[in-house]
Every structure is written in C-alpha cells, then in structure tokens.
Amino acid sequence: MNKEEHIKATAKEIFFFKGDLHATTQEIADAAGVNRSLINYYFRSRDNLFEIVYNEAVETMRNQLDNVIYSKQAFKDKLKSLIEVYMNEILKYPYKESFLITEICSKNVLLKEKKKSQALIAFIEEVRQEIEKGTIKKTDPVHFVINLFSLMAYPIVMAPLYRKLLDLNKEKYKDFLSERKAMVFKLITE
Amino acid sequence: MNKEEHIKATAKEIFFFKGDLHATTQEIADAAGVNRSLINYYFRSRDNLFEIVYNEAVETMRNQLDNVIYSKQAFKDKLKSLIEVYMNEILKYPYKESFLITEICSKNVLLKEKKKSQALIAFIEEVRQEIEKGTIKKTDPVHFVINLFSLMAYPIVMAPLYRKLLDLNKEKYKDFLSERKAMVFKLITE
DNA sequence: ACTTTTGTTAACAAAATTGTTAAACATTAA
DNA sequence: TTAATGTTTAACAATTTTGTTAACAAAAGT
Numbered sequence: 001m002n003k004e005e006h007i008k009a010t011a012k013e014i015f016f017f018k019g020d021l022h023a024t025t026q027e028i029a030d031a032a033g034v035n036r037s038l039i040n041y042y043f044r045s046r047d048n049l050f051e052i053v054y055n056e057a058v059e060t061m062r063n064q065l066d067n068v069i070y071s072k073q074a075f076k077d078k079l080k081s082l083i084e085v086y087m088n089e090i091l092k093y094p095y096k097e098s099f100l101i102t103e104i105c106s107k108n109v110l111l112k113e114k115k116k117s118q119a120l121i122a123f124i125e126e127v128r129q130e131i132e133k134g135t136i137k138k139t140d141p142v143h144f145v146i147n148l149f150s151l152m153a154y155p156i157v158m159a160p161l162y163r164k165l166l167d168l169n170k171e172k173y174k175d176f177l178s179e180r181k182a183m184v185f186k187l188i189t190e
Numbered sequence: 191m192n193k194e195e196h197i198k199a200t201a202k203e204i205f206f207f208k209g210d211l212h213a214t215t216q217e218i219a220d221a222a223g224v225n226r227s228l229i230n231y232y233f234r235s236r237d238n239l240f241e242i243v244y245n246e247a248v249e250t251m252r253n254q255l256d257n258v259i260y261s262k263q264a265f266k267d268k269l270k271s272l273i274e275v276y277m278n279e280i281l282k283y284p285y286k287e288s289f290l291i292t293e294i295c296s297k298n299v300l301l302k303e304k305k306k307s308q309a310l311i312a313f314i315e316e317v318r319q320e321i322e323k324g325t326i327k328k329t330d331p332v333h334f335v336i337n338l339f340s341l342m343a344y345p346i347v348m349a350p351l352y353r354k355l356l357d358l359n360k361e362k363y364k365d366f367l368s369e370r371k372a373m374v375f376k377l378i379t380e
Numbered sequence: 381a382c383t384t385t386t387g388t389t390a391a392c393a394a395a396a397t398t399g400t401t402a403a404a405c406a407t408t409a410a
Numbered sequence: 411t412t413a414a415t416g417t418t419t420a421a422c423a424a425t426t427t428t429g430t431t432a433a434c435a436a437a438a439g440t
Binding site (some may be wrong): 116145157 | 371
C-alpha cells in the first residue's frame with residue numbers, strides 16, 4: 001500500500017465526494033491513517049496537494065470524455081455514451097465542479113493556463129454537422145452542448161439541495177437520476 | 191449610511207458576486223471601509239455574518255420566486271416570468287448556489303431546518319395539470335422542473351469554466367446568456 | 381450639564397493551522 | 411555490516427485569523 005497514492009485517494013474522497021472543503025491536513029492525515037507530516041513530505045503544502053488531486057481528477061474526466069468524443073460511433077450512440085460516462089463520472093466526485101468555481105476561479109490558480117477545450121469544440125462542430133444533416137432538430141450547437149451538460153450535471157451537483165426541496169431520500173433520488181439518462185437524451189434529440 | 195447594512199451588502203458582494211469564499215473579516219472590513227471590530231460588534235462572529243447574509247440572499251430569491259409562482263397568469267406567461275426573474279437573480283449572486291453546496295451542506299448549518307419547498311411543490315403540481323391539459327408536452331413534472339432550473343442556473347453558475355472552454359469574453363457570454371432566456375422556454379415547452 | 385446608551389477603535393490574547401527541522405527508523409545496495 | 415537513501419515521526423516556530431476587552435467618541439435622554 002503506497003502511502004503517497006493513498007493520501008491522494010483519501011484527499012479526493014474528502015474534497016470531491018464528501019465535499020469537505022475545509023478539511024485540514026490533520027483531518028486528511030487521520031482519514032488516511034498516516035502522520036500529518038507525511039503530507040508535507042510528499043506534497044510540500046496543503047495547496048499543492050489540493051492542486052495535484054484536483055488536476056488528476058480533472059485529467060481522469062477529460063480522458064473519459066475524449067475517448068467518447070473522438071470515438072467512431074454514430075452520433076446518437078455517441079451521445080448516449082457521453083451521457084452514461086459523464087453522469088457516472090460526476091457522481092463519483094459531485095463536488096469537484098463546485099470546487100472549481102469556489103476555490104479555483106477566485107484563486108486564478110488553474111484557470112490561467114487552462115485553454116479552450118479542443119474536444120469540446122470538436123464536439124460542437126460535430127453537433128453542427130448533425131444538425132445540418134437533420135439528425136437532431138435545429139438549434140444553436142453551442143446551446144445544444146451547454147444544455148446537455150446543464151441537464152446532466154446540475155441535478156447531481158445540486159442533489160443535497162433538491163433532495164431537501166423535494167423531500168426525497170437518497171434511494172429515491174438515485175432512481176430519479178437514473179431516469180434522467182434516458183430523459184436527457186430524449187429531450188435533447190427529439 | 192447605515193454601517194450595519196453596509197457591511198452586509200459588502201459581504202454579499204464579496205461572497206456571492208465576487209465569489210471570494212475565503213475573504214477574512216479584515217478584507218470585508220476594508221472593502222466596506224469600516225474597522226474590523228465593527229463586524230464583531232454587529233455580527234459577533236464571521237460565521238454568524240455569513241449565515242445572516244446567506245439567509246437574507248436566499249430569502250430575497252424565495253420571495254421573487256414565490257411572487258411568480260403564486261401569481262395569476264396563464265401558465266406560459268408564468269413560465270416566461272419565472273425564467274426572467276430567476277436568471278436575473280442568479281446573475282446577481284452567481285456564487286450563492288455553489289456556496290450552498292460547498293459551505294453549507296457539509297456544515298449542516300442551514301439544511302437542517304430547511305423543509306421541502308411549498309412553492310416548488312405547488313409549481314410541480316401546476317406543471318402536472320398543464321401537461322394533462324396538453325399545454326406542454328408529456329413529461330414527468332419533476333423532471334420538467336429540474337430541467338428548467340438546470341438550464342437556467344448551470345450556465346450562469348459555471349460561467350467562469352465555460353467562458354474558458356469556449357474561449358468567450360464577458361460580453362459574448364453575456365449575450366449568450368441573454369439568448370438562453372428564449373431558448374430555454376422553447377426547449378422546455380415545445 | 382451629566383448620565384446613559386450606542387457606536388467605534390486599537391491593542392491584546394487565544395486558537396488553529398501550517399510548514400520546517402532534526403532525529404529515529406526502515407530498506408536497499410555496496 | 412556499513413553506508414546511503416528513502417520514509418516516518420514528534421517537536422517546534424511562524425503565521426494567520428479570530429474574538430474579546432477596555433478605552434474613547436458621539437448621540438440621546440433626563
């Protein structure tokens with residue numbers, strides 16, 4: 001059991017799944033069952049640890065999406081794959097997106113070097129072509145893509161809120177999210 | 191100029207518009223042009239200040255939405271009002287929703303007492319009836335409402351990310367969001 | 381005019397965290 | 411088995427931030 005990797009995995013769970021933004025190095029160390037100083041030994045600083053695990057998590061997501069976007073499938077199949085992959089990934093670390101906004105943007109840490117997404121732009125172009133072909137109904141392709149990601153991500157990211165507002169337990173909400181995969185596809189295409 | 195109110199207004203700007211989650215009492219005091227101790231004098235603690243301004247901001251939003259939801263308009267007009275009001279409100283404090291998730295849920299501070307939303311449930315019921323009437327196409331009313339809020343909120347909340355990914359400046363993105371008001375209505379209803 | 385209340389400030393004390401240092405320990409290779 | 415390298419730990423120092431206290435100023439009430 002590699003402690004360096006184990007610390008990173010634990011930090012990801014705490015930050016991006018549990019959503020404990022303010023977890024101290026001590027809490028992370030406790031959860032990982034290691035001495036706090038090890039965190040400094042391997043990662044030098046808390047900020048650095050955060051940056052590393054964040055980048056890794058983003059990278060994983062990016063790879064998954066790239067695989068789908070650049071795959072050779074019929075457009076509608078690709079769309080189904082995308083929904084499946086993206087919603088599953090975001091369920092793994094639902095707080096990752098919120099942290100991007102609240103932690104990283106204001107710090108200007110990561111967005112500085114972050115360039116426009118080649119894959120996303122390619123996907124928008126593909127959507128444009130499919131609209132021309134008539135595979136899907138006429139829309140602005142940028143809106144189409146943003147709609148798609150909104151419909152997938154928002155209900156997961158905001159789950160704690162809407163579970164309260166709608167008075168649904170975890171089980172019910174899980175079913176609700178499962179239903180959405182087919183529903184989003186339908187709403188977006190037809 | 192009432193300093194107590196002025197501190198609250200400044201805190202709202204910093205927290206919910208600027209999105210500076212980690213703003214210290216000193217920074218808030220500086221931005222408001224008052225002595226730091228005044229914050230403790232009026233609000234006792236930083237957490238308390240946060241809770242107060244958060245609740246106020248939520249309350250404001252809730253009132254706006256209640257006004258629309260309980261108004262006597264034809265359903266489609268009500269929908270248009272809702273989109274207009276909600277998107278404008280969320281543009282005022284785009285970081286408020288993220289903070290609900292990252293700050294408040296994990297702390298279990300505010301969600302404990304927060305009950306299911308009467309207005310939201312009433313609105314879902316109205317949607318159900320309109321679907322029955324055939325005003326809008328057949329869908330699950332809960333999905334309909336979640337779709338609606340997803341399409342409105344997500345692109346605003348995530349603006350910093352998608353502006354980068356799509357390489358759009360503030361002006362372009364503002365136009366893009368304006369377009370969405372009509373677009374969302376169309377996608378949702380037809 | 382003076383007494384009380386409210387508002388404001390600077391200085392202090394306490395707490396919480398972080399990063400560093402140096403030493404102990406373990407592992408591997410010479 | 412010793413040297414060298416890498417890993418782990420406790421103790422320390424520095425920093426940051428917060429909340430409190432006590433003194434001072436202004437306003438209001440009597």
